[in-house]
Amino acid sequence: MLPAQPWKKNQRIQVSERKDNTDAMARACWDKREQVDKYRRAIQAMRDLPEDHPHSFVNQAKIHCAYCNGGYTQVDNGFPDIEIQIHNSWLFFPFHRWYLYFYERILGKLINDPTFALPFWKWDEPVGMPIPEMFLPEVVNGKPNSLYDVYRDEIHIKQRLVDLDYDGNDKDITNQTQVLCNLSTVYRDLVRNGADTISFFGGEYKAGNSPIKNGDPSVGSVEAGSHTAVHRWVGDRKKRNGEDMGNFYSAGYDPVFYIHHSNVDRMWKLWKELGIKGHNEPTDPDWLNASYVFYDENEELVRVYNKDCVNIRKLNYDFIENSKEVFPWRKSRPARRNKKSQVEPTATVETVDKIKFPVRLNEILKVKVKRPAVNRSEAEKAKANEVLVIKKIRYDSGRFVKFDVFVNDKVKPGEITTPCDPEYAGGFAQLPHNDMKNMFMGSSARFGLTELIEDTNTDGEEYATVTLVPRTGCDDLTIGEIKIQLVPILA
Numbered sequence: 361m362l363p364a365q366p367w368k369k370n371q372r373i374q375v376s377e378r379k380d381n382t383d384a385m386a387r388a389c390w391d392k393r394e395q396v397d398k399y400r401r402a403i404q405a406m407r408d409l410p411e412d413h414p415h416s417f418v419n420q421a422k423i424h425c426a427y428c429n430g431g432y433t434q435v436d437n438g439f440p441d442i443e444i445q446i447h448n449s450w451l452f453f454p455f456h457r458w459y460l461y462f463y464e465r466i467l468g469k470l471i472n473d474p475t476f477a478l479p480f481w482k483w484d485e486p487v488g489m490p491i492p493e494m495f496l497p498e499v500v501n502g503k504p505n506s507l508y509d510v511y512r513d514e515i516h517i518k519q520r521l522v523d524l525d526y527d528g529n530d531k532d533i534t535n536q537t538q539v540l541c542n543l544s545t546v547y548r549d550l551v552r553n554g555a556d557t558i559s560f561f562g563g564e565y566k567a568g569n570s571p572i573k574n575g576d577p578s579v580g581s582v583e584a585g586s587h588t589a590v591h592r593w594v595g596d597r598k599k600r601n602g603e604d605m606g607n608f609y610s611a612g613y614d615p616v617f618y619i620h621h622s623n624v625d626r627m628w629k630l631w632k633e634l635g636i637k638g639h640n641e642p643t644d645p646d647w648l649n650a651s652y653v654f655y656d657e658n659e660e661l662v663r664v665y666n667k668d669c670v671n672i673r674k675l676n677y678d679f680i681e682n683s684k685e686v687f688p689w690r691k692s693r694p695a696r697r698n699k700k701s702q703v704e705p706t707a708t709v710e711t712v713d714k715i716k717f718p719v720r721l722n723e724i725l726k727v728k729v730k731r732p733a734v735n736r737s738e739a740e741k742a743k744a745n746e747v748l749v750i751k752k753i754r755y756d757s758g759r760f761v762k763f764d765v766f767v768n769d770k771v772k773p774g775e776i777t778t779p780c781d782p783e784y785a786g787g788f789a790q791l792p793h794n795d796m797k798n799m800f801m802g803s804s805a806r807f808g809l810t811e812l813i814e815d816t817n818t819d820g821e822e823y824a825t826v827t828l829v830p831r832t833g834c835d836d837l838t839i840g841e842i843k844i845q846l847v848p849i850l851a
Contacts, residue, residue, distance in 0.1 A: 364653045364663040365671055369674065378426050395479055402467035402476065403615050404506035406838045414655040423459060423654070428608045428793065436651075447608070448790070448803050450566035450647055452583045453628050454666040456621050461675055465657040477677060478689070480622035483522050483590060484546045484689055487537045490600045491518035495616055508517075509614040510673065511604040525779045525787065526589040527762045527831035528597075541779040543692035545586055550689070551785050551809040553581035555745045556638045556847050558660060559629060559806045566646040578749075578804035582627050588789040589622050592760055592826040603761060607792050624685050626679050628850070629672060633647055638745070638849040641670050663840030694782040696815045702770040703848070706825045718838040719833070720777070721763055721830045725839070735820050741820050744846040746809040748785060748826065752840020755790060757801040759832035762789040768816040768825050768845035775843065782815035787831070800836075 409416040425433055430446045444454040460478060468476030472519055482488030495507050496517065517520075526546040526651070531538070563578035594616055595606020604614040608825035609618045632641055642648070648667040658661050672678060712727045719725060731746070748767065755761045769783040777783050785807040813819050826842060 364661045367656075367662040367668065369559065369676075371780055373537075380493060390602065392820075395477070398473060398476055399467070399505050400469060400494065400500070401617075402471045402758055406467065406468035409470075409508055414659055415470070417659075418596065418613075420463060421610075422468070424612040424617075425609045427455060427652070429485055432653075434567055439568050441541060443570070444566075447583065448801070449563055449577050449580045449759060450561040450642055451650060451666075452562050452578070452580055453625070453660070454647075454650070454669050455527055455652055456579045457625050457628070457672075457675075458654065460618060460625060460663050461669070461677075462619055462654045463655055464677070466655075468807060469572070478622045479619050480626055481619045482588075482622075482623060483524065483542070483586070484623070484627075484687065486543075489522050489539060491522065491544055492619070498737065502709045506851055507615045508600075509604055509616070511599060511614070512594055512616075513597050513608070515597075516593055522590060523588050523593055523752055524586040526593040527764070527787070527834075528592065529831070537673040537778070537780070540692070543689045544588075544694055544780050544784075546689035547692040548784075548786055549581045549585040550627060550634065551636070551693070552811050553806065554631055554639075555636070555747075555808045555810075557642055559747065559808065559847075560639070561642060563804065564644065564646070577802065578806055581786070581806075582624060582631075584789050584805060585597070586627075587620075587624050587788060588791055592789075592790055594620075600790060601794055606760065607794060611791075629679060637742075637750055637851060640850060641649075692782060693811065694784070697771075697782050697817060699817050701772055701775065703772045704770040704819065706768075706770065709825055711823065711827075713843050715842075718754065718840045721828055721834045721839055723830065723836045725828040729826050729836045729842055730823055731738070731821070731844050734822055741781070741810055742849065744848050746813065747843060748807040748809050748824070748842075748844050749804060749845045750788065750807075750842055751804045752827070753788065753837065754840070755837040756799055756804070756833065757790070757793040758799045759833040760790070760792055761837055762787055762831040763834050763837070764829045764831060766827040766829065767807070767809060767812055768818045768821070769827055770825075771817075780822050782812055785809070785812060 384503065403417070406415060406420065407417045411418050427444060427446045433440050434444055442802050446452060464476065464478045468474055488531050497505050499505060521529060521538055522542070523538060524542040534707065543741055558578060560580050560582070562580035562583060565577060581804055591611060592602060592606045595602035595604060601607045603610040605616060651663050651665045653661060653663050669675060704730065708727050709728050712729045715727055748765070750765070764787045765785040766777060766783045767785045769777050771777060788805040789802070811825065816826070824844060828839070830837070
C-alpha cells in the first residue's frame with residue numbers, strides 16, 4: 361500500500377445537505393425525490409465499477425469490515441501486532457463520520473455532482489420509523505433497484521416499523537406503543553445514558569491497547585442502543601450470521617447501512633446541540649490525534665484525524681431538519697412511576713458484595729448495589745451524575761448478544777416493564793465480529809441513574825436494586841463488577 365498523504369479540506373460548490381429521505385417520501389417534494397434518485401444512481405454507478413477499483417461497491421463495503429474485523433494493525437504507532445477496532449470505544453463516532461464523508465464524496469463524483477449528499481433514515485421521529493420506501497422494490501422503472509438487498513429480514517420489511525430496542529425477538533405490542541418506546545430509547549441514548557463524554561462516545565482506546573484485552577473499555581450509549589438495534593432488525597434472521605446488516609463483516613454491503621449511519625452521525629450533532637452541561641467531545645490528545653486511512657474521491661490515499669471532524673461545517677455538510685416543533689424524543693422522558701404500583705419487596709435481594717464475580721448471565725441476576733449518596737440536592741445533582749457501571753463484561757464476539765438492565769423495578773407481579781417505563785435503564789448489545797482471531801472480547805456499560813432514581817421514587821434509598829435480564833447470546837457472557845458512582849459534570 362502506498363503511504364497515505366495528509367488530508368486537505370476540499371471545497372464544494374455549496375454546503376452539502378443531508379436530507380431526511382423518509383419525510384421526502386411523505387411530502388413527495390421534488391427536490392427530496394431528486395435526492396433519492398441521485399442516491400440510487402450513484403450506488404448503481406458504484407456497483408458498475410470493476411471490483412478491484414478502490415471506489416467499487418465491494419471495496420467500499422470492505423472498509424467497514426477491515427476496521428472492525430482485524431484488517432488493520434497499529435503499525436504506525438509502533439504496534440504492528442495489535443489490531444485496530446473502531447467499535448466499542450470512543451473511536452466509534454469519528455471513524456464512521458469520516459467513512460461516510462469519503463463515501464459521500466465518491467458517490468458525488470461518480471454522478472458528477474459536487475453537491476451530492478447522503479440521505480438519512482430519520483428513525484428518531486414517528487414518521488421516519490418505517491424503513492424507507494426506496495429500499496423495498498427489487499425493480500424501479502423496469503431496472504434493478506441498486507438500493508435493494510436480498511439479505512434483509514422479510515418480516516420486518518413488511519411490517520416496516522423499526523424497533524430501536526430490538527433484542528432478536530419481536531415484541532407483542534401495538535405500533536403506537538412501539539413508537540413511544542422508540543422515542544424513549546432515543547431520549548435514553550442522548551440524554552439519560554449519554555450524560556457525559558465517556559458514556560456517550562465510549563471508553564478510552566489508545567495506541568497500544570488491544571481491542572480484545574483493552575483493560576476496561578466501555579461502549580457508548582448510542583452504539584449499544586439504537587445503532588445496534590437497527591443493524592440487527594434489518595439483517596436477515598434466516599441467515600446464520602444475520603447478514604447483511606446484522607453482522608459487522610457484511611453490514612457495508614447493504615445500502616441501508618449508509619443512511620442508517622448518516623442518522624447515527626446526526627445523533628452526535630443533536631447530542632452536542634442539546635446544550636446540556638457535560639456534552640463535550642473528548643479532549644485527550646490520544647483521541648484528537650487518532651487517525652484512519654481512506655481513498656478519497658480522486659483515488660488518493662489520505663490520512664485523517666479525529667480532531668478535524670468534530671465540526672461538520674468544516675467538512676462542508678449539514679443536516680436539514682424539517683421538524684417545526686421540538687423533536688418528539690425530547691419530550692419522551694419516561695413518566696414517573698405511581699407509588700401505588702410499587703409493591704414488590706426487595707429486602708431479600710442479596711447485596712452485590714455477596715456475589716462471587718465473575719458471574720455468568722445465563723439467567724436473570726438481581727442484586728442490591730450501594731449508592732454513593734442519597735437524597736442529593738438539585739445543586740449536588742448539577743455537579744455530578746449518578747451512574748451505574750457494569751464492568752468486565754466478557755462475551756462471545758461471534759454471536760449477537762444483548763441483556764437488559766432494570767433498576768428499582770418494584771411493580772406488582774404480572775406487570776411487564778417496557779422501554780417506555782422509568783425502571784428500564786437500557787441494554788448492552790453487540791453485533792457479531794465473525795472474523796476476530798479471539799472470539800471472546802471485553803467491554804463495560806454505563807447507565808445514567810439521576811433521573812431514573814427520581815422517576816422511580818427511590819431517591820432516599822441507600823441501595824439500588826439492579827436486575828440484569830439476558831435476552832440473547834448470553835449463555836457464556838460473564839459480568840465482572842457492578843457498581844454505582846458519581847461522575848462529575850464538566851463544563
